[in-house]
Structure formats: structure tokens, C-alpha cells
Amino acid sequence: MRIGLFTDTYPPYINGVSTSVLMLKQGLEKLGHKVYVVTVNSENFHYKKEDDVLMIPGVPIGILDFRMTSLYPLRAQKIIKSWNLDVIHTHTEFGVGSFARLIAKQYNIPLVHTYHTMYEEYIYYITKGYFDGASKKLVEYLTLFLCDKTVEELIVPTKKTYDLFKEKYKVKRDVHIIPSGIDVTRFYRENINKKELENLKKELNIKKDDFIILYVGRIAKEKNIEFLINNLKDISKKIPKTKMVIVGDGPDMNDLALLVHKNKLDKKVIFTGKVPWNDIPKYYQLANVFVTSSKTETQGLTVIEAMAASKVVVAIKDESFLLVMTDQQDGLFFETEEEYKNLIYKIYSDKKFADMIAKQARITANQYNPVVYAKRVLKIYESVINKDTNVFKKVIHNVRKVIKRDDDNWKL
Numbered sequence: 001m002r003i004g005l006f007t008d009t010y011p012p013y014i015n016g017v018s019t020s021v022l023m024l025k026q027g028l029e030k031l032g033h034k035v036y037v038v039t040v041n042s043e044n045f046h047y048k049k050e051d052d053v054l055m056i057p058g059v060p061i062g063i064l065d066f067r068m069t070s071l072y073p074l075r076a077q078k079i080i081k082s083w084n085l086d087v088i089h090t091h092t093e094f095g096v097g098s099f100a101r102l103i104a105k106q107y108n109i110p111l112v113h114t115y116h117t118m119y120e121e122y123i124y125y126i127t128k129g130y131f132d133g134a135s136k137k138l139v140e141y142l143t144l145f146l147c148d149k150t151v152e153e154l155i156v157p158t159k160k161t162y163d164l165f166k167e168k169y170k171v172k173r174d175v176h177i178i179p180s181g182i183d184v185t186r187f188y189r190e191n192i193n194k195k196e197l198e199n200l201k202k203e204l205n206i207k208k209d210d211f212i213i214l215y216v217g218r219i220a221k222e223k224n225i226e227f228l229i230n231n232l233k234d235i236s237k238k239i240p241k242t243k244m245v246i247v248g249d250g251p252d253m254n255d256l257a258l259l260v261h262k263n264k265l266d267k268k269v270i271f272t273g274k275v276p277w278n279d280i281p282k283y284y285q286l287a288n289v290f291v292t293s294s295k296t297e298t299q300g301l302t303v304i305e306a307m308a309a310s311k312v313v314v315a316i317k318d319e320s321f322l323l324v325m326t327d328q329q330d331g332l333f334f335e336t337e338e339e340y341k342n343l344i345y346k347i348y349s350d351k352k353f354a355d356m357i358a359k360q361a362r363i364t365a366n367q368y369n370p371v372v373y374a375k376r377v378l379k380i381y382e383s384v385i386n387k388d389t390n391v392f393k394k395v396i397h398n399v400r401k402v403i404k405r406d407d408d409n410w411k412l
């Protein structure tokens with residue numbers, strides 16, 4: 001099968017969507033399929049082609065990770081036509097996703113879409129609370145149009161997103177829950193170069209007896225990192241050797257640095273900035289505990305990555321994480337500040353308990369293998385291709401009936 005994946009973000013740009021698309025590509029290729037990627041050139045406004053990845057010109061517009069592209073870049077259209085695709089799979093509603101819809105319609109290629117981003121939960125951070133009701137109505141309209149009316153099959157990664165479409169938006173179509181996969185083996189502790197890890201600790205000034213709280217992800221308001229910073233002061237009083245490592249980049253880096261300074265935590269918080277995708281696994285091995293307080297995740301792939309790295313995960317109780325972890329078995333949930341701090345204290349003081357959670361976490365993470373992910377998505381591709389084939393057969397059958405009827409009339 002020849003498959004086209006269309007996405008606004010793709011490595012070396014790192015976020016949940018780019019990781020999901022990369023894992024799907026690798027999984028499908030392991031199953032023997034030819035996979036092409038169409039994405040945006042995040043470095044400059046030029047075309048770029050590397051192997052089977054086509055990057056089209058686009059510029060950031062300052063909203064989430066969206067990049068503005070030409071609605072119908074002709075040069076890209078010619079290249080994509082030459083691929084002779086059997087199916088198109090979009091991973092973004094706008095930008096490259098809109099272009100993909102035009103291509104699918106023009107060349108009669110079946111279109112599958114994965115809905116990755118809970119826009120309703122992001123809208124407050126974009127509008128700053130202004131026109132909240134109207135903004136949510138607009139988001140609902142656009143989501144229904146782009147994810148329900150213009151695609152043949154819809155995939156979502158979690159029950160949370162499934163409920164959005166079925167319970168809130170009341171869509172009649174089938175919605176398929178397929179969690180994104182990750183290459184769990186790259187996060188295994190035994191696969192990390194020990195010398196490189198020691199060098200990283202020296203570079204970040206992390207001592208042997210430091211207790212490391214780790215966050216990995218986009219630095220933005222919707223991730224609620226302020227919650228983690230604001231509670232670090234109390235944690236540091238009880239665990240003096242505590243340090244927090246924040247891995248990633250984003251629009252709120254300066255605001256977060258100011259918050260750290262305001263709380264007099266400059267010596268306690270380490271900002272790494274943007275880290276190359278291949279180096280990310282090393283950073284997980286710095287941690288004694290991985291934390292997240294974001295309620296805007298669709299699936300939360302960094303949680304699975306931390307679990308694969310045999311790390312204890314402490315996460316806010318949100319539906320996105322409830323399908324991934326089981327509380328007190330392979331992860332820990334909190335709802336309040338006190339619960340969060342008490343869980344950190346428990347992990348610090350009870351190594352046997354922490355080791356038990358971490359061991360089970362890795363076992364759980366193994367089910368997110370990219371080949372398993374690809375096999376489930378492949379069934380959707382096969383169904384839309386067969387559906388299109390059956391429709392074509394019906395058309396031919398009806399044409400033949402009309403011709404036969406006309407022949408009979410002619411004989412009369």
C-alpha cells in the first residue's frame with residue numbers, strides 16, 4: 001500500500017503529534033508499506049525534500065504549533081501526484097490538512113483523519129477568556145466540518161476525544177479509538193549510554209544525591225507548569241536536594257523563568273531549552289519522578305515515554321491519563337496541591353514503593369509498540385479502500401443495467 005501522511009509538525013520539531021506520525025510511519029514501513037510524509041518546513045520558507053518526506057513552505061502564526069502554508073502549493077501537488085497514493089491520512093485539521101483534503105478530492109483518494117488536539121481545552125489560553133462561548137461554538141463548527149463532514153474515517157487516540165465527538169457533538173459516524181504508539185525500546189534504561197548520561201549530569205550540574213523532578217514537553221500556559229513551579233518551594237523545604245529539570249521550549253519560556261525568579265528558585269530549576277529528538281531518552285534517566293499537571297492532553301505521550309524509561313509518573317487526574325495508567329499500580333494521580341506534594345514525599349522516602357510502580361510502568365508501556373499501532377490503523381485504511389472499491393463496482397453495475405435496459409428498448 002502507498003500511504004500519504006499529512007501533518008503540520010514532524011521531527012526534528014518535537015511534540016505529541018510529530019512523535020505519533022513518526023511512529024506510525026515506522027510501524028507501517030516495518031509491515032512492508034510505502035509511506036510518504038507531507039509537512040511544513042519549520043526552518044524557512046522553502047521547499048525541502050528528504051527521502052520520502054516533503055516539506056512545504058510555511059511560517060509560524062503564534063497559535064499552538066500551527067504554520068500558515070499556501071492553500072494549494074502547485075509544486076507539492078505535482079510531487080504528490082507522482083506518488084500514486086492509495087490512501088491519505090491527515091493529522092491536522094488546518095494548514096497541510098486543508099491541502100490534503102483538496103488533493104484527496106482532486107484525485108479521488110480515500111481520506112482518513114486522526115484528531116489529535118482538544119481545541120476546546122486550548123481556546124481559553126488563546127482568547128485569554130474573551131468571547132469564550134462564541135469561540136467554543138466556532139471551534140465546534142470547524143471541528144465537525146473538518147473531522148466529520150470531509151473525511152471517510154475518523155480516528156481518535158483516547159476515550160476522552162471519543163466522548164467529545166459522540167457525547168457532546170453527537171456525531172453519527174463511527175469513531176475509532178486507536179492510541180498512538182511509541183518506540184518504547186529507545187527509552188529503556190539499559191539502552192542509554194552511561195557515559196553520555198554522566199556527561200549530561202555534569203553539564204546540568206546535577207549531583208549524585210540530587211532528587212530530580214522532571215517535566216518534558218511544550219512550555220506553554222495550557223500545560224499548567226506554573227502549578228509545578230509554585231509547589232516546588234514547599235517540596236524543597238522537606239527535600240533540600242530537590243531540583244526540577246524542565247525539558248522543552250515554547251512561547252511561555254520567559255514568563256516561566258520570571259516565575260522561577262520570583263519564587264527564588266533559580267538554583268532549583270534547570271531549563272534545558274529545545275533538545276534534539278534523538279537525545280530525549282537520556283533526559284528521562286535523570287529523573288527520580290516524572291510529573292505533569294496538564295489537563296489539555298489528548299493522550300499524553302510523554303507519560304508513556306517516562307513509563308517506558310522505568311520512571312514513576314505523577315500526573316493530574318485527567319481522563320487522558322486514566323486510560324494509560326492505573327493509580328497506585330503503574331502510576332500515581334493527584335487532584336490537589338497537597339496530594340501532589342504528598343506523592344512526591346512518598347516517592348522520596350519509600351524507595352521500595354517507587355521501584356514497584358516504576359517496574360510495572362515499563363510493563364504497561366510495552367503495549368504501545370508502533371507496529372501494534374500501525375496494524376490497527378492499517379485496518380482502517382483497508383476498510384476505506386474496500387469501501388471505495390465497492391462503490392466503484394456499484395457504479396459500474398448500475399451503468400451496465402442502464403446500458404442493458406437501453407439495449408432491450410432498442411430491440412423493441
